[in-house]
Amino acid sequence: MNPPISSKFPRLELVGITKAYPSVIANQDVNLIVRPGEIHAVLGENGAGKSTLMKIIYGVTKPDSGSVLWDNREVLIESPAQARKIGIGMVFQHFSLFETLTVAENISLALDSAVSPAKLAQRIKEVSHEYGLPIDPHRLIHSMSVGERQRVEIVRCLLNAPRLLIMDEPTSVLTPQAVLKLFETLRRLASEGCSILYISHKLDEIRTLCDKATILRGGRVTGTAIPSQESHESLAQLMIGRNLPECQMAAKIPAETRLKIQHLNLSTIDPFGVTLKNINLEVRAGEMVGIAGISGNGQKELLAALSGEQPMSKGLTTEICGTPADTLSSSQRRSLGLRFIPEERLGRGAVPSMSLRLNALLTSSEGDGLVKHGLISYPDVRSFAQYVIAQFNVKCGGDGALANSLSGGNLQKFIVGREILLAPKVMIVAQPTWGVDVGAAQLIRQALIDLRNQDVAVLVVSEELEELFMICDRIAVIADGRLSPAVPASQTSVEKIGLWMSGEFNDVHAEEVSHA
Amino acid sequence: MSIEQMILIFASIVAAATPLAFAAFGELVTERAGVLNLGVEGMMLMGAVAGFAVASQSGSLTLGFGAGLLAGLAMSLIFAVLTLHLQTNQVATGLALTLFGAGLSAFIGKSYVGLSLQGLQPISIPYLTDIPLIGRLIFHFDWVVYGSFVLLFGLIWFFKYSRWGLVVRAVGESPVSAHAIGYPVIRIRYLAILFGGAMSGIAGAYLSLAITPMWVEGMTSGRGWIALALVVFATWKPIRVMVGAYLFGGVTILQFYGQGMGVHIPSEILSMLPYLVTIVVLVLISRNPKTILLNQPMSLGQSFYPRT
Numbered sequence A: 001m002n003p004p005i006s007s008k009f010p011r012l013e014l015v016g017i018t019k020a021y022p023s024v025i026a027n028q029d030v031n032l033i034v035r036p037g038e039i040h041a042v043l044g045e046n047g048a049g050k051s052t053l054m055k056i057i058y059g060v061t062k063p064d065s066g067s068v069l070w071d072n073r074e075v076l077i078e079s080p081a082q083a084r085k086i087g088i089g090m091v092f093q094h095f096s097l098f099e100t101l102t103v104a105e106n107i108s109l110a111l112d113s114a115v116s117p118a119k120l121a122q123r124i125k126e127v128s129h130e131y132g133l134p135i136d137p138h139r140l141i142h143s144m145s146v147g148e149r150q151r152v153e154i155v156r157c158l159l160n161a162p163r164l165l166i167m168d169e170p171t172s173v174l175t176p177q178a179v180l181k182l183f184e185t186l187r188r189l190a191s192e193g194c195s196i197l198y199i200s201h202k203l204d205e206i207r208t209l210c211d212k213a214t215i216l217r218g219g220r221v222t223g224t225a226i227p228s229q230e231s232h233e234s235l236a237q238l239m240i241g242r243n244l245p246e247c248q249m250a251a252k253i254p255a256e257t258r259l260k261i262q263h264l265n266l267s268t269i270d271p272f273g274v275t276l277k278n279i280n281l282e283v284r285a286g287e288m289v290g291i292a293g294i295s296g297n298g299q300k301e302l303l304a305a306l307s308g309e310q311p312m313s314k315g316l317t318t319e320i321c322g323t324p325a326d327t328l329s330s331s332q333r334r335s336l337g338l339r340f341i342p343e344e345r346l347g348r349g350a351v352p353s354m355s356l357r358l359n360a361l362l363t364s365s366e367g368d369g370l371v372k373h374g375l376i377s378y379p380d381v382r383s384f385a386q387y388v389i390a391q392f393n394v395k396c397g398g399d400g401a402l403a404n405s406l407s408g409g410n411l412q413k414f415i416v417g418r419e420i421l422l423a424p425k426v427m428i429v430a431q432p433t434w435g436v437d438v439g440a441a442q443l444i445r446q447a448l449i450d451l452r453n454q455d456v457a458v459l460v461v462s463e464e465l466e467e468l469f470m471i472c473d474r475i476a477v478i479a480d481g482r483l484s485p486a487v488p489a490s491q492t493s494v495e496k497i498g499l500w501m502s503g504e505f506n507d508v509h510a511e512e513v514s515h516a
Numbered sequence B: 001m002s003i004e005q006m007i008l009i010f011a012s013i014v015a016a017a018t019p020l021a022f023a024a025f026g027e028l029v030t031e032r033a034g035v036l037n038l039g040v041e042g043m044m045l046m047g048a049v050a051g052f053a054v055a056s057q058s059g060s061l062t063l064g065f066g067a068g069l070l071a072g073l074a075m076s077l078i079f080a081v082l083t084l085h086l087q088t089n090q091v092a093t094g095l096a097l098t099l100f101g102a103g104l105s106a107f108i109g110k111s112y113v114g115l116s117l118q119g120l121q122p123i124s125i126p127y128l129t130d131i132p133l134i135g136r137l138i139f140h141f142d143w144v145v146y147g148s149f150v151l152l153f154g155l156i157w158f159f160k161y162s163r164w165g166l167v168v169r170a171v172g173e174s175p176v177s178a179h180a181i182g183y184p185v186i187r188i189r190y191l192a193i194l195f196g197g198a199m200s201g202i203a204g205a206y207l208s209l210a211i212t213p214m215w216v217e218g219m220t221s222g223r224g225w226i227a228l229a230l231v232v233f234a235t236w237k238p239i240r241v242m243v244g245a246y247l248f249g250g251v252t253i254l255q256f257y258g259q260g261m262g263v264h265i266p267s268e269i270l271s272m273l274p275y276l277v278t279i280v281v282l283v284l285i286s287r288n289p290k291t292i293l294l295n296q297p298m299s300l301g302q303s304f305y306p307r308t
Helices: A050-057 A080-086 A103-109 A117-130 A146-158 A176-191 A203-209 A232-240 A299-307 A330-335 A356-362 A378-391 A408-421 A438-453 A465-471 A494-501 A510-515 B003-032 B040-058 B061-085 B090-112 B134-138 B143-161 B163-173 B175-180 B185-211 B223-233 B238-260 B267-285 B289-295
Strands: A012-020 A025-034 A039-043 A065-070 A073-075 A088-091 A164-168 A195-200 A212-217 A220-225 A257-266 A276-284 A287-292 A318-320 A338-341 A426-430 A457-461 A474-479
Touching (some): A025 A050, A025 A220, A039 A203, A050 A164, A080 A088, A088 A146, A103 A117, A103 A146, A103 B163, A203 A232, A287 A438, A330 A338, A356 A408, A438 A457, A438 A465, A474 A494, B003 B185, B040 B090, B061 B185, B143 B163, B163 B175, B238 B267
Parallel strands (some): A287 A474, A426 A457
Antiparallel strands (some): A065 A073, A212 A220
C-alpha cells in the first residue's frame, strides 16, 4: 500500500524567515521543517524568538522576508482566520480567553462559521470527552483553574480539526500529573496524523515527548536534534551556548523564627480572587521555604497580606522577627527587616519611567544611609545603585538608565540585588526567575542561597517545581487558598507535591510533626 | 388632578426619558467595545442644532432627524480617527469633543435662536389609540419613543444572542486576545463609536425637534453627562439604562410640577433632584462589586494598536 501523498512532503516548511522589530531582530533566516504526525520541539531561552516565529505561522505577525510552505505549496498566511482555514490551530502561552464569557461563547468566537449554541455545546462535550479533556460548556472562564482554561484552548483548536497544532509553553501552568495527561492527548493527536509544534524551554519534557527539535538562540537556528538521543546537558549546551552553572547548597540548621503566620483567614471581594483559609506558616533564620502551586490559587493574596499591601485587622496572625505585624503597613514592615520582591517587575518592583538610581532609593528605609536629615543624599544613592549593578552583573546603560529600558532578566537582577544589599532579615520573593534566562536564573538562585547561608529567613513563591527542589529546605503547596504543611524537600517528591497542587492534602498541623 | 392632566404628565416623562435612553444606548455599545467617549454632550448638541437647522430650512422633521444623526456620526468619526488611528487619550479627546461641540453648535445655531417650528407629533395607531384611557396612555407617542423600545430589545438580543454582540463584548474585554484570534479590533471599535455618535445625534435632535421645538445654546443642559453616568451605574445593561432614563425623566417632570404647584423648596434644589435621585438609585441597585467587575468592559478607556 502506498503511503498517502501528503506524507511525502513536509506539512509545514519555513524557508529563510526574517523578522526585525525596531530594537531587536526576532528571527533571522530561520528554516524549519515539520512532517505529518510529528511532534516537533522549538527550543530556546526567553527572547530567543520562538513566540515571534509561531505568530508568523499563525498569521498574527507578517515576516519581513522568507516564505512559508504548506503541503509543499507556498502560502501567504495573512490572518489567524486564514491559518485556521488551512488547518493550523494555536494554544497561546498567555491564554486568549475572555474571562466574563462562557466556555461555549469563547469557543464560538474562534469558529469561522456560526453554529447554533445547542449544537456547539453538544460538540464541545463530545470532543472534550473523546480526548479526555472534560469541560462544561456553560461555565464562565473566570471561575476556572488555569489547567481547565488550557483544556478550553485545546478543545477550541480541536473543533477546527487542525492538521498542525502549535502549543506555546503549554506546561508552565500545569501540575506534573496534568502534564502527563496533556502528553497523552498530544501523542494521540500525533498518531492521528496531526503535526504538533511544541514550544518550550523545559529540556526534560522535550526529551520525553518530542520526535525532533529545532533550537533557536538569539533569533537564529543553532541546530536540530533528536531529543531522545540527547542528554539534558547537551540540549542545554545547544540552547544557551555554554554549560549550565550549578547551584551550591549545603545543609544548615535553622535558628529562631523570623516570619510567622497563624490561622490567617482573608476573604476577597474580587470575583477573580481567592479567599485565604486558615494559613499557617513559619520561616526561620537561615532557612529557605518554598511555596509551590499553580498561579491563581491564592499566591497573590497571600503575598499582598505578607508584604503589608493588603490591610489586615488586628488578630495576632502575623509576626515578623517576634513583633506582631498585623496592622503594620508595608513600609513599617520594611523597617522591621522584611524585604519583598514582587512578581511584576515593572510597576510594582520598579517604577518603569524612573532611573535605576531612583529605583534603588525607593525601598530603602531610614537606617540605610541613603536619606540624611530628611533629604536624599544623591552621592550615596548613586554609589549604592552602581554597587548593585556591579555586584549582580546588571547589563544596562549605567545607573541613569530608565528601568523600562532593561530586559526583564536584567531588571530582575537589579531588583533582587537592591533588596539583598539592603540587609534583609526576612526576604519574600515571588517568581524569582520567571522570564529570566537560564544563566541569570542560576545567579539569582545562588544569591538567594547565599542569603539563607547568612541566616536570613527566605520565602520563595514559585511555579517552577524544579527550582524549588533545587534551592529550598522545606516546601509547602498552596491550592485554592489553603496552604499545605511545609515538608523538608529531601523527604518529599515531585509526584507528591504535584498531588498536593491539585488540593489533595490535609492541612492538619503536620508542621510540628515534621520538625520533630 | 384630572385624568387628562395625568396623561399629560406621563407623556412628558416619556418625552424626557427618550433622549437619555438614546444617548445612553449609543454610549453603551461604544463602551462595550472598550472605548470611553466622553463627548456625548457635544455630539448631542451638534445633533440638536443640525436637526433644528435642517428641519426649519426644509420644513421636514424627518430630514431634520436625519441631519441630527449625521451630525452625531460626523462628530464621533473625528473621535474615532483621533483615538483609534492617532492613539490619542480617550478621556482627553472625549472632553475636547464636548467643548468643541458646544462651541460649534452655538456658532451654527446663532441665526436660529428665537425661531420655532411645529414639533414632532404623536402617531395614532388605528384601534389601539382608540382604547379608552390606555390607548391615550401608551399608544399615543411619536415614532422616536417607539424607536427607543425597539432599540432596547434590539440591544438585549444583540448582546445576549447574536454572534456580533459577542464579538463586541470580546473586543471590549480583551482587544489583545480578540486580535490574536483574528478579529478586526479597530474596525469593530470604529463601528461601535459611530453607532454611539449616531444615537447621540438622534437624542440631540429629539430635544430640538420634539421636546422644545427650538434651538437654545447649550440646550442639552448636562443630559449627555447623565447619559454617560447612566451607562456606568446601570452596569452596562440595557434594561437598567432604560430604568435609569425613566427615573430621571420622572423626577425631572415631577419636580417641574412641584415647582408649579408652589412646593416650598428652593427651585435650585428641586432642579438638581433628578440628577441626584438617578445616581443614588442606580448606585444602590448596582453596588455589588461583583456585578460591576463581571459586566465592566475590562479594556475600557485603553488604547489598542495591533502589532504586526
